[in-house]
Every structure is written in structure tokens, then in C-alpha cells.
Amino acid sequence: MANPNHALAGSSPAPDAADPVKLADMWSVSGQLLHTEAYRRTHARLLAEAIGHREQKILDAACGMGFPMRELHDLGFTNLCGSDADPDLIAKFRALLAAAPATAQWRPRLLVATWQELPQRLPETFDVVLNVDAAIGFMDSWLPGEMRVGPAQIFARVVSVLRNFHAVTAPGGRFFIGLQKNNHKGNSFYPMFVGRMSIDGGPAEAQWDMSYDWARRIKTWVNTVRIDGRAFSQTRQSYLFDLAELGDFLLAAGFARVERLPTPDDLYEDILIAHRGDKAA
Ligand SMILES: C[S@@+](CC[C@H](N)C(=O)[O-])C[C@H]1O[C@@H](n2cnc3c(N)ncnc32)[C@H](O)[C@@H]1O
Numbered sequence: 259m260a261n262p263n264h265a266l267a268g269s270s271p272a273p274d275a276a277d278p279v280k281l282a283d284m285w286s287v288s289g290q291l292l293h294t295e296a297y298r299r300t301h302a303r304l305l306a307e308a309i310g311h312r313e314q315k316i317l318d319a320a321c322g323m324g325f326p327m328r329e330l331h332d333l334g335f336t337n338l339c340g341s342d343a344d345p346d347l348i349a350k351f352r353a354l355l356a357a358a359p360a361t362a363q364w365r366p367r368l369l370v371a372t373w374q375e376l377p378q379r380l381p382e383t384f385d386v387v388l389n390v391d392a393a394i395g396f397m398d399s400w401l402p403g404e405m406r407v408g409p410a411q412i413f414a415r416v417v418s419v420l421r422n423f424h425a426v427t428a429p430g431g432r433f434f435i436g437l438q439k440n441n442h443k444g445n446s447f448y449p450m451f452v453g454r455m456s457i458d459g460g461p462a463e464a465q466w467d468m469s470y471d472w473a474r475r476i477k478t479w480v481n482t483v484r485i486d487g488r489a490f491s492q493t494r495q496s497y498l499f500d501l502a503e504l505g506d507f508l509l510a511a512g513f514a515r516v517e518r519l520p521t522p523d524d525l526y527e528d529i530l531i532a533h534r535g536d537k538a539a
Contacts, residue, residue: 302329395496
């Protein structure tokens with residue numbers, strides 16, 4: 259793990275400053291605070307039980323710094339491939355793997371690829387495709403991109419990207435997708451204290467403030483990280499839809515049926531499992 263003090267060095271400590279901090283660096287801190295050992299273990303065991311046979315060919319298409327790929331590997335899954343749009347997060351993942359003890363050497367196939375280009379970059383299929391850790395709404399905004407405007411355009415965009423996940427899921431295979439539990443229509447503002455811990459010897463904590471504009475279908479996430487008393491803040495928008503709508507989008511994208519994988523209250527996301535029909539389409 260990169261030292262977050264180094265990772266964030268040179269960026270403005272003013273929470274309202276114009277976004278000079280890379281999201282990968284902010285995420286490397288707040289992701290650690292969210293993904294405690296207990297969180298990782300609970301989440302990965304739940305996935306492992308639902309996935310079943312350890313030999314299945316698995317793609318984690320939002321692998322970032324490696325959660326839950328590393329945990330699935332520890333649980334015995336051997337055929338794992340990771341992809342992500344963010345080269346900085348893939349680099350952090352590789353650095354974590356390189357820092358592992360010699361007895362735990364593991365070098366999975368990792369590639370930088372957006373969901374928008376997935377079938378072209380990975381012209382093969384997988385028994386299980388993962389897009390968990392509440393990533394999907396960021397499809398056009400994790401790395402600054404052009405976001406669609408208005409509900410109809412946003413919904414069409416989400417369905418077209420989900421078609422790419424359908425394309426890389428093998429006939430008879432399954433696509434696991436996570437969505438924040440707080441994405442429900444009763445919410446207009448949701449403040450969340452993410453956690454506090456010592457990172458690289460210094461105190462670190464994170465606070466997320468999320469606002470929901472259901473008319474525009476835009477969620478605004480203010481991620482504030484404090485390290486050694488200095489505050490760094492970053493604002494990102496994402497597309498906004500609830501779990502029932504995501505289920506409908508998956509069917510519109512070609513999946514044959516969708517089921518819910520119940521998650522305990524302390525997991526931040528709900529998970530849907532979309533089944534691809536048996537015949538190649
Ligand atoms: C909430 S983070 C999850 C990170 C990961 N679980 C980890 O351990 O770091 C969301 C991830 O989705 C990725 N992502 C967002 N939009 C993407 C896109 N259009 N194509 C591919 N990856 C994308 C981000 O780069 C980021 O790694």
C-alpha cells in the first residue's frame with residue numbers, strides 16, 4: 259500500500275479546493291477504512307459460497323486495488339482475472355501483490371480496461387463476472403468522463419454498458435453486481451462516517467456525505483479524508499438508480515433472470531446475480 263501521506267502529498271488540504279487529488283489516492287485511504295478485515299472476510303465468504311466451484315473462470319471487472327479478488331484467491335479460487343479502468347489502482351494492486359511474502363506469490367492476469375470496451379479488450383467469456391463494491395454508477399465519472407444527462411439518457415447508457423457484461427459472461431454463467439444500500443428513494447442525503455484507523459503509523463479517518471437527486475438521477479459523493487489532522491476532500495457524481503431498477507436494466511441488457519443475494523446489514527451493498535441464458539446469443 260502506498261503511504262497515503264505520500265499518495266496525497268502536493269494536493270490541496272482545503273476541502274473545497276478544485277479537485278487536484280487523484281481519486282485513486284483518496285480511494286486507497288477511504289477504501290482501507292471501509293474494507294476492514296471483518297468486512298472483507300464477510301463479503302468474500304458470501305461471494306465464495308454463492309459462486310461455488312473453485313475452478314470456475316472468474317473476471318473481476320472492477321478489481322481496483324484487489325478487493326475481493328485477493329480474498330477469493332485466499333479462499334481457493336484459482337482462475338481469476340482482473341480488469342479496471344483506473345491504471346493507478348491497478349498499479350496499487352500490483353504493488354500489494356509484489357509486497358506479499360515470497361510464500362504467497364500470486365500474479366493474476368490484470369488489465370486496464372473500461373466496461374465500455376470490455377468485449378473488445380477481452381474477447382473471451384467467463385463463468386462468473388463480478389462488478390461489486392458498489393462501482394456501477396461511476397461508469398462515466400470515476401475517471402473524469404462525459405456523463406449522460408437526464409433519466410432517459412442515463413438509463414439507456416447503463417443498459418448499454420450492462421450489455422458488455424452480458425457479452426463477457428459465458429452462456430449459463432452469472433454476473434454479480436453490487437449497489438449501495440443507501441441508493442433507495444427514501445434518501446435525499448446520507449452522511450456516513452466510514453472509519454478511523456492508523457495507516458502507516460498516522461491517524462486516518464474518512465467521512466462520506468452523499469446527496470441524491472432522484473429527479474436528475476445523479477448522486478453526489480463528497481469523500482473527506484483526514485490524515486494527521488489534514489483534510490482532503492473530493493466530490494464525485496455518479497448515476498443514481500435503485501435495486502429494482504438495476505434488476506430491470508439487467509433484464510433489458512439480455513440476462514435471462516435476476517436474483518438477489520441477501521447481504522448482512524453491515525455490508526454497504528446489495529448484490530444481484532444475473533443469469534445468462536444457456537444458449538449463446
Ligand atoms: C468503488 S471502487 C471499487 C474498487 C475495488 N473494489 C478495490 O478494491 O479497490 C470502483 C471501481 O470501479 C472502477 N470503474 C469505475 N468506472 C469504470 C469503468 N467505466 N470501467 C472500468 N472500471 C471502472 C474504478 O476504477 C474503481 O476501481
